[in-house]
Amino acid sequence: MERRTYLRSLGVAGVAGVAGCLDTLDGAVSGDDSRTVLSPSDDHPSDPPYPSHGDEFPSFSIPDPIAETTVSLDDFVGERPFVMTYFFTSCPDGACPALLLRLRRVQEDAAEHGYEDDIGLLAFTFDPERDTSPVLREYANEQGIDYEADNWQFLRPDTYEEAESLTVDTFGMALRRIDDDDEHEESDHDDHDHGEYTFAHNNRVTLVNEDGIVERAYPSAVLSEHAVDPETVVEDTRTVVGVE
Amino acid sequence: MRRREFLAGVGSVGVVAGAGAVAVYGLPSTDSLRDGDGEGDRYDPLEIETIDAPGSDAGTIQVPDPDQPTFVDFFGTWCAPCIEQMPALAEANERIGDDVVFCSVTSENVGDGGALSEAELVEWWDDNDGNWTVGLDPTAELTARYLEGGYPSAVAIDASGRVQWADSGVKTADELVAGIEQALEADAGDE
Known part of the structure; x- marks a missing residue:
């Protein structure tokens, strides 16, 4: 498998690349339509500053606090495509339930049409302080997600610092923590001991193929004029999985 | 990149x-939050199971209804703003509910082994003075079609199945009624 060897070496280079040589590397490998099933989307920005169509998805290794395992890109490359979103459970404006709804619809469709073992569903939280295992379980129940299914994994870094670094540096997402006394009046979640805060973040869903190449990074996937219908995410996922 | x-x-x-x-x-x-994009979207009706609760009979309804305008409130029992909006929904239903199919739908997993039992849902409904049709969307198919952003979210669909108004967030009764009137007016315009 030439591809896997190549990806491994890229992963290693990627770590070193934080020091500054990533642009050269990316220039050599990005924007290649031959490695994707889906064509570039007309509606998305071309060459955006985050992993998008035709790019290698960045290497990661992040704990799953419910399964008590570590999930990494290598678990999927050569195995199965995955759909990923980025959220926090205390999300005040309904964007995060809407993001998770898109993953839930893929989970429902996969179970209905027998491709549940051929797709991974990853929900990454950048709020490890509040998103404890019990909180994540309760949230999954509320959102109708089968978190015990083999295809579902919550990803939660151990500390906020790690979460921020992954969000911003690795996944290329704007993230801003807002303390309550600045801009935010109230939160619906007052049953914790941490200070009240929220996040402004991009509402993105990323679809990555079996070779670790991004097929779609739906920018502003919810609550915007570029919002993507859940059914479009389902259809694109089916195409990438190869569901007849 | x-x-x-x-x-x-x-x-x-x-x-x-x-x-x-x-x-x-x-x-x-x-x-x-954007308000009310998605106007004009049209889908075939889905059959939605309704439960036995105050103002609601066990059975099924078509959403959207093929013959008359349909209003749907998408809610969750976990959603505090949804509770906050219940009085406005009650007033809107009082004022205009007879002219449309007026319902609230949750995509929670209701029932044995789900996030909450049907009895718990009925209790929530009663506690929050719901007295209109409550439907279930166990695979979130309906929700996925019409959810306008987050929860609560409301949609008014005309009799020909076109979305005439949709918005998320807590609404006043006046806002809900105005949204529903858009669906009624669209149908009047078709005649």
């Missing part, structure tokens, strides 16, 4: 959000 440009901008969210294409798809602010 313009990694260099991105790395240069990482220090400040403002810079990232202001950079080129990202400005178009920029950082969402919590108070800049």
Whole structure:
């Protein structure tokens, strides 16, 4: 498998690349339509500053606090495509339930049409302080997600610092923590001991193929004029999985 | 992927959000929810199971109804703003509910082994003075079609199945009624 060897070496280079040589590397490998099933989307920005169509998805290794395992890109490359979103459970404006709804619809469709073992569903939280295992379980129940299914994994870094670094540096997402006394009046979640805060973040869903190449990074996937219908995410996922 | 440009901008969210294409798809602010896009979307009716609760009979309804306008409130029992909106829904139903199919739908897993039992849902409904049709969307198919952003979310569909109004967030009775009137007026215009 030439591809896997190549990806491994890229992963290693990627770590070193934080020091500054990533642009050269990316220039050599990005924007290649031959490695994707889906064509570039007309509606998305071309060459955006985050992993998008035709790019290698960045290497990661992040704990799953419910399964008590570590999930990494290598678990999927050569195995199965995955759909990923980025959220926090205390999300005040309904964007995060809407993001998770898109993953839930893929989970429902996969179970209905027998491709549940051929797709991974990853929900990454950048709020490890509040998103404890019990909180994540309760949230999954509320959102109708089968978190015990083999295809579902919550990803939660151990500390906020790690979460921020992954969000911003690795996944290329704007993230801003807002303390309550600045801009935010109230939160619906007052049953914790941490200070009240929220996040402004991009509402993105990323679809990555079996070779670790991004097929779609739906920018502003919810609550915007570029919002993507859940059914479009389902259809694109089916195409990438190869569901007849 | 313009990694260099991105790395240069990482220090400040403002810079990232202001950079080129990202400005178009920029950082969402919590108070800049779009209102009511998606007008004109049309789907075939889905059969929705309804439960036995105050104002609601066990059975099924078609959403959207093929013969008359349909109003749907998408809610969750976990959603505090949804509770907050219940009095406005009750008033809207009082004022205009006879002219449309007026219902609330949750995509929670209701029933044995689900997130909550049907009895718990009925109790929630009763506690919050619901007295109109409550439906279930166990696979979130209906919700996925019409959810306008987050919860609660409301949609008014005309008799020909076109979305005439949709918006998320807590609404007043006046706003809900005005949205529903758009569906009624669209049908009047068709005649």
